[in-house]
Amino acid sequence: MDSTLVQLEDIRDVPPQRQPQSDVDRRSTQTIPTMAMKDGLRRWNEHSQSWLLKNEPMWKAVATGTLSDIKETTQKLVDVEEGGERKFVKGRYERGGEGETILHIAILFQRPYSIVKWIVEAFPSLVNEEYLGERYEGETALHLAVVQAKDHDPSDDNVQSIIRLLVDTGANPNLSRAIGSEFGMKDHGPLRNYGQTVLHFAVISNKPKISEYLVLRARADITAVDNLSGDNVLHLLARSKGIDATSFIAMFRFFKNTQEDLLDQPNFDGKTPLALGFAEKNVFMLDAMKEILWEFDRVSRYRVPLNELDPLLAQDIETTTEPTKRPRRKSLFNSKTIGQQSLIELAIENKDKDMLNHPIIDTLLAYKWKLYAQYFFIARFALALVLVIGLFTPAIAMQPSTFQQRCTYNSNDVVRLVWEMMTLATGVGLFWISANDSNHKWNRMENWLRSTFGLSIFLIPIIRAIGSFSGPGAASTALAIESFVIGVAAILGWIYLVNFAKGSDRIGPLVEIVFQIVSKDFIEWLFIYIPLSIGFGTALFAQLQNVTGGAEIWQSLPDAVMSAIRFQFQEESYTDFQAGTLPWWSVTLFVVYGFLATLLLSNILISKLVNTFERINEDSQRVWKMDLARLILSIDLQLTAAQKQRYAEHIGFSLTEGENDAINASDRRYIQFTERREQDAKGKTFQKVLQISVSKSNHRGRHDDYVVKKDKDLKHFRGVALEWEALLVFWGLKKDKSGVQLKQD
Structure with a gap:
């Protein structure tokens, strides 16, 4: 490095090191510098970023030039004070049109590792410098680096990682928050909702390996929340769109296992990450909830927490008369508040067929x-x-x-x-x-x-x-x-x-198809047919109202319109039209209306109904399951507290549940699934649930004995004999194969 540069860098007036921001929005406490201001030893350029990249040698060199061009232009001395009494190195001193540094531009334009490395070594103080402009305020070089880089393990010494370079040089992932208008939370910003911290940016940009590195090596604060929404990293994942299932599940499980209480933290809207994921229709949330116990080839076993999932495990702890306000709830098995709505209720409210047909919820509802x-x-x-x-x-x-x-x-x-x-x-x-x-x-x-x-x-x-x-x-x-x-x-x-x-799993989907056809296609068709019938009926009334004899049905306007509609049912007499005031005109109206109404519109309706039937038929089973879920929840709402307690004891188990401890008041309740990965006729992969462990039973003297239900036990209708036997179990007159007996009042 040039000796003059070293000397100048050694005597530079560097502002004191800032502390990481608290949960207070810095926008309310920081004054944004104007073009005429000097913030410490920084000069904010009066030209826009795009102009500088085309016309200013240093910025142009950093964005597109060679390393020698960059060295030459960035090490020029510029006046800090009038009269040239103090000078400073241009690359360290100058800011672009958005308040950015040359390090920001180098990373933004994805310059080679060697160029970024030279800038960092020449100007190490830039690693924690922020954008000063309102659009990208608070964004550091590390914010940009985690977004621009392909996902990789920065700790791998065989990889030239700009992220590792920045962290090793002193970049602090907890120091700054990106609060610029481009990252606005409330309207998701003109760009995207990236959160605020460096870790937030890595998560939203789908970088699971980089995210783990930031937490484990760079000590990124995993508990940091977005100051505008209260979202933690799991909330941000729940909101995310475009992250593939594998990366989503990997990051979700990593964060949850690293800091388990993240799952229970509500944001400023009162939603936990799971509740927010269901509200955002993020079906990956269900797979991320799985706690894998073992995997072998295509078969896996996992458990799923039920406390927030199933409304039966909750009861209201307050009442409200406001129609838009929902009562708070607590678990039936402890005093913990679990939210205003269960996750299944959220899925039904959002008409989320993907969530309700996911194997976890589908199987849980089938068991209930x-x-x-x-x-x-x-x-x-x-x-x-x-x-x-x-x-x-x-x-x-x-x-x-x-x-x-x-x-x-x-x-x-x-x-x-x-x-x-x-x-x-x-x-x-x-x-x-x-x-x-x-x-x-x-x-x-x-x-x-x-x-x-x-x-x-x-x-x-x-x-x-x-x-x-x-x-x-x-x-x-x-x-x-x-x-x-x-x-x-x-x-x-x-x-x-x-x-x-x-x-009924057989008639229910058919009724859904009929409802969809009648409520949509037929109504749309009537919007064309009714005006056409009224118009031609009125024209025929004008022709036939004074005719006596067999054409009395045309002598009032309502009767004339109804007679026109009867065309559809072939109930008209051709001789009526020959008796009109202008017979040729009456006959013409008859022929034209007959063609439009009887031939054209009737066939269009038939074709539309056939197409709709074929389209809806493929999805009717999923829609029916949503109706079935509503039915089950409506039954849950009518259960007494004693009935809820009785049935809930057979739905899920505590991990610490013992022989003399039927329900542990401090633990979550789980259902355990065993499923196999299969392919359908079209080659699409799906998960088939083989069995579920729904509760624990000590009827044979073993507190770790699970009550297991096979997939065949959960079929909607299993035959008269088996359903009659199940009814006797429900009445408490018989025990099932697992020793379970439901005692009724």
């Missing part, structure tokens, strides 16, 4: 269905069958044809009266149950059908009472209104029964 949920569902379905088929439909079939006969009862009407009273009582009870369930968000469709069906039944005797006291003249009106309400109730009642198809 077999353990207790299917029996509550069957009880609901049986009551609905009794009401709709056993009571309501026979009661309607017994109704006389006149209003007066419906309002009077004699000895021949005893059966009708009894059936009507039982139907009314059941309908009122159904409406009352629905009113109590109005706040249960997971069964709103079922609740709406129940409440409107029950209300319709309740309205029938009210209509009769009003009609009876309104005199003979009101009988026909009352009969019409009652018939209308009965018709609505009948439709709602039978649709209510169809809604129970969600409990």
